[in-house]
Amino acid sequence: MKLSSRVLGIKHSAIRKFYVYANKAKAEGKKVYYLNIGQPDITTPEIFMEEVRKYDARVLEYAPSEGIPSLMDAIIDYYRRYGMVYDRHNVLITNGGSEALTFILSCILDPGDEVIIPEPYYTNYATFIAMADGKVRPLTTVPEDGYHYADKEKILPLINEKTKAILLANPGNPTGNILTRAEMGMICDLAKEHDFYIIADEVYREFVYDGKEMTSFGQFEDVEDRVIIVDSISKRFSACGARVGCVITKNHELHGNLLKLAQGRLCAPTLEQIGAAALYRMDPSYFDEVRAEYEHRRNVVVDALRSIDGVVCEKPGGSFYVTCKLPVENAEEFLIWLLEEFDDQGETVMFAPAEGFYATPGLGKSEMRIAYVLKEEDMRRSIEIIRLGLEAYKNRK
Amino acid sequence: MKLSSRVLGIKHSAIRKFYVYANKAKAEGKKVYYLNIGQPDITTPEIFMEEVRKYDARVLEYAPSEGIPSLMDAIIDYYRRYGMVYDRHNVLITNGGSEALTFILSCILDPGDEVIIPEPYYTNYATFIAMADGKVRPLTTVPEDGYHYADKEKILPLINEKTKAILLANPGNPTGNILTRAEMGMICDLAKEHDFYIIADEVYREFVYDGKEMTSFGQFEDVEDRVIIVDSISKRFSACGARVGCVITKNHELHGNLLKLAQGRLCAPTLEQIGAAALYRMDPSYFDEVRAEYEHRRNVVVDALRSIDGVVCEKPGGSFYVTCKLPVENAEEFLIWLLEEFDDQGETVMFAPAEGFYATPGLGKSEMRIAYVLKEEDMRRSIEIIRLGLEAYKNRK
Numbered sequence: 001m002k003l004s005s006r007v008l009g010i011k012h013s014a015i016r017k018f019y020v021y022a023n024k025a026k027a028e029g030k031k032v033y034y035l036n037i038g039q040p041d042i043t044t045p046e047i048f049m050e051e052v053r054k055y056d057a058r059v060l061e062y063a064p065s066e067g068i069p070s071l072m073d074a075i076i077d078y079y080r081r082y083g084m085v086y087d088r089h090n091v092l093i094t095n096g097g098s099e100a101l102t103f104i105l106s107c108i109l110d111p112g113d114e115v116i117i118p119e120p121y122y123t124n125y126a127t128f129i130a131m132a133d134g135k136v137r138p139l140t141t142v143p144e145d146g147y148h149y150a151d152k153e154k155i156l157p158l159i160n161e162k163t164k165a166i167l168l169a170n171p172g173n174p175t176g177n178i179l180t181r182a183e184m185g186m187i188c189d190l191a192k193e194h195d196f197y198i199i200a201d202e203v204y205r206e207f208v209y210d211g212k213e214m215t216s217f218g219q220f221e222d223v224e225d226r227v228i229i230v231d232s233i234s235k236r237f238s239a240c241g242a243r244v245g246c247v248i249t250k251n252h253e254l255h256g257n258l259l260k261l262a263q264g265r266l267c268a269p270t271l272e273q274i275g276a277a278a279l280y281r282m283d284p285s286y287f288d289e290v291r292a293e294y295e296h297r298r299n300v301v302v303d304a305l306r307s308i309d310g311v312v313c314e315k316p317g318g319s320f321y322v323t324c325k326l327p328v329e330n331a332e333e334f335l336i337w338l339l340e341e342f343d344d345q346g347e348t349v350m351f352a353p354a355e356g357f358y359a360t361p362g363l364g365k366s367e368m369r370i371a372y373v374l375k376e377e378d379m380r381r382s383i384e385i386i387r388l389g390l391e392a393y394k395n396r397k
Numbered sequence: 398m399k400l401s402s403r404v405l406g407i408k409h410s411a412i413r414k415f416y417v418y419a420n421k422a423k424a425e426g427k428k429v430y431y432l433n434i435g436q437p438d439i440t441t442p443e444i445f446m447e448e449v450r451k452y453d454a455r456v457l458e459y460a461p462s463e464g465i466p467s468l469m470d471a472i473i474d475y476y477r478r479y480g481m482v483y484d485r486h487n488v489l490i491t492n493g494g495s496e497a498l499t500f501i502l503s504c505i506l507d508p509g510d511e512v513i514i515p516e517p518y519y520t521n522y523a524t525f526i527a528m529a530d531g532k533v534r535p536l537t538t539v540p541e542d543g544y545h546y547a548d549k550e551k552i553l554p555l556i557n558e559k560t561k562a563i564l565l566a567n568p569g570n571p572t573g574n575i576l577t578r579a580e581m582g583m584i585c586d587l588a589k590e591h592d593f594y595i596i597a598d599e600v601y602r603e604f605v606y607d608g609k610e611m612t613s614f615g616q617f618e619d620v621e622d623r624v625i626i627v628d629s630i631s632k633r634f635s636a637c638g639a640r641v642g643c644v645i646t647k648n649h650e651l652h653g654n655l656l657k658l659a660q661g662r663l664c665a666p667t668l669e670q671i672g673a674a675a676l677y678r679m680d681p682s683y684f685d686e687v688r689a690e691y692e693h694r695r696n697v698v699v700d701a702l703r704s705i706d707g708v709v710c711e712k713p714g715g716s717f718y719v720t721c722k723l724p725v726e727n728a729e730e731f732l733i734w735l736l737e738e739f740d741d742q743g744e745t746v747m748f749a750p751a752e753g754f755y756a757t758p759g760l761g762k763s764e765m766r767i768a769y770v771l772k773e774e775d776m777r778r779s780i781e782i783i784r785l786g787l788e789a790y791k792n793r794k
Contacts, residue, residue: 001592001593001594001622001623001648003504003505003650003651003654004503004504004505004506004507004510004529005507006503006507006529007503007504007654007657007658008654010654010657010658010661011657012656012657012660013462013657013660013661016462016660037459039456039458039459040456041456042456043455043456044455044456044457048457049452049453049457052449052450052668053449053450055446056446058440058441059436059437059438059439059440059441059635060441060445060446060635060636060637060638060639061436061637062434062436062637062638063638065413095492095496095640095662095666096662096663098662098663099492099662102662106401106403106404106528107400107401107404108400108401109401110401110402110403111508111530113401124660124661124662124663127657127658127660127661128661131503131528131658131661132401132403133508133530195398196398197398225398226398238456238457239457240457240458240459240663241457241458241459241460241664241666241667241668242457242666242667242668243492243663243664243665243666251398253400254400257400257404257405257407259409260404260407260408260409260410261404261407261524261528263409263410263413263521263524264407264410264495264521264524264525264528265492265493265495265496265521266493266495266521266637266640267638267640268640269492269638269639269640269666269669270638270639271449271638271639271668271669272666272668272669
């Protein structure tokens with residue numbers, strides 16, 4: 001009873017495998033700061049549960065496969081703020097951004113087809129591509145220039161007759177880097193010239209700092225038939241547990257085929273869609289406060305990291321992650337040591353070693369990703385523990 | 398920008414394509430009885446929303462990928478009633494039975510592998526199998542003997558080196574037929590001899606009539622490593638819009654690999670899982686009333702259908718569907734005619750033509766499926782309209 005080669009080739013969650021050590025540290029009485037997972041501490045807006053609580057239909061029925069109209073319309077209105085004009089035939093509501101990606105890849109990849117992804121990347125991308133029997137073609141970057149990838153000369157050699165798409169998180173996860181409008185235009189030109197899709201994971205869209213304007217691939221009209229936007233309420237409204245996402249596309253053939261898959265799974269959850277519609281209807285000023293909080297944390301975290309001897313850390317422009325190089329050979333070993341052997345006044349730290357974010361063997365060994373999803377004082381304290389840990393690690397035995 | 402062969406090969410929902418005609422009938426002022434979709438009218442138990450409304454965490458966080466512990470434990474306790482003993486490592490909570498099937502098939506099928514399914518079948522099975530690049534191997538049945546398929550001589554010729562599983566809805570959808578314990582034993586023996594999985598879709602498990610006992614494939618210990626149970630709260634508790642299902646398996650290697658896919662999509666929705674846990678904790682007497690209501694409707698519907706000249710309809714033993722043969726050459730054409738050309742006192746009927754439930758071309762053309770999800774008087778009236786429609790259709794022009 002062999003399992004599929006596909007699933008056997010998928011790795012277990014890179015982030016979660018260190019929980020064994022973290023749980024042991026906790027059991028020993030240590031306090032662990034969790035910087036490893038993108039679970040924000042920002043309060044979920046109360047309007048979400050207020051709307052959910054109002055639901056009083058006698059029967060909790062299936063929602064339409066494409067999503068409930070009030071949520072689709074709220075999303076359409078949200079996009080209009082950014083000059084992006086969609087109608088209901090451009091929107092498909094999904095079980096989180098995850099299902100959006102699963103559906104998109106199933107629609108565009110035949111077995112063996114390739115997707116270009118800048119590495120380090122959100123590891124679940126690899127799972128979704130494997131589920132569609134596709135292949136990751138990594139676009140390698142380095143910490144020294146902030147994981148910059150938008151370079152025509154770097155992308156061109158990766159394109160071949162199997163290339164079906166480039167998949168970009170912008171703002172980035174795990175790097176936090178953002179694309180300039182010119183870089184996006186270059187990628188659009190490549191997509192047209194070499195006939196591939198741009199899958200734009202823009203779930204961190206509202207978290208762009210330094211006064212910069214949010215730019216979406218949906219704003220490039222000359223590629224509107226080949227841009228596929230993945231979106232989600234999880235990070236934008238700190239509602240990760242709701243699992244509401246969407247696909248936005250002006251490619252009608254693609255939308256029609258996505259809808260087949262959506263009909264197959266019947267619908268996304270009704271209640272959470274109702275709550276999500278209320279979130280999208282909030283005044284846009286909501287984002288100003290959240291953005292300011294994250295931007296402040298980023299400054300605190302990056303400044304603290306850069307003050308540590310031997311750390312290589314460019315300041316990222318968006319999302320709520322920083323990936324950086326540590327002055328250690330193997331960040332996984334350092335993390336396990338931090339959890340097993342180290343503490344400062346009974347406290348230690350859990351981060352995500354970055355090796356799991358790379359497809360190319362051997363890369364990322366010295367790097368870590370942290371999510372600045374804790375409040376300022378906890379973030380300061382966490383980086384201080386990492387600093388102390390690095391010193392002790394260097395001088396160990 | 399070609400789409401994948403996989404998705405282009407998937408058919409649009411067989412049930413939903415007739416809505417164009419139904420909507421037109423409605424727009425013309427006709428009342429349409431919808432018998433085509435398995436959306437029960439049974440009230441969702443109030444405890445579901447009561448529990449959901451109580452949720453007051455500050456942040457709506459990700460749930461564990463495998464499901465929230467209280468729901469897993471409630472499901473484990475539910476199964477214990479039937480002598481089936483599971484622990485949390487045997488359970489994986491999913492976004493409805495649909496995601497359960499998607500994950501299972503992704504785990505066991507390599508491209509080109511085959512799954513034996515009795516036809517007529519729940520059409521979305523074909524979508525899920527296509528998503529895993531597998532192939533449906535249909536086990537053909539006929540209305541004259543109630544769509545009976547549990548016959549060793551019928552199944553054996555379909556088994557080959559590509560056979561990875563048999564996928565059975567028991568009680569059946571769309572046929573409503575149920576397996577005897579002896580038939581299940583025979584299928585278990587075949588699975589052992591020829592080394593394949595039994596995927597047991599038992600979402601209608603509580604809806605077994607005529608005083609018969611519910612039997613689950615989970616009760617056959619000699620195949621516990623190859624039985625994979627798909628379950629869901631949608632029909633059992635009339636909570637279709639909640640999208641909470643699960644996989645139950647004692648195969649640890651399979652469970653570990655299912656978990657990889659579950660981690661990829663992060664989690665099932667938190668709130669709906671909380672509500673679902675309360676549903677599973679209800680007193681089992683809840684099912685007695687619902688079962689009695691469905692059984693009564695089945696009797697009414699089947700008696701009415703069998704009194705129509707030329708209808709071939711064996712009495713199904715479970716679920717809430719009846720599939721039967723009509724005295725027409727083409728049930729799709731008859732349905733369109735019912736919606737476009739016919740009414741009795743301004744009323745007409747929408748059913749699901751059964752051709753879409755078959756993989757073998759040409760089969761099922763004269764058959765229809767109806768879901769007895771409306772109250773008795775509406776079901777009586779609907780079948781009366783079908784009877785009058787059949788008469789008028791025979792004498793048309």
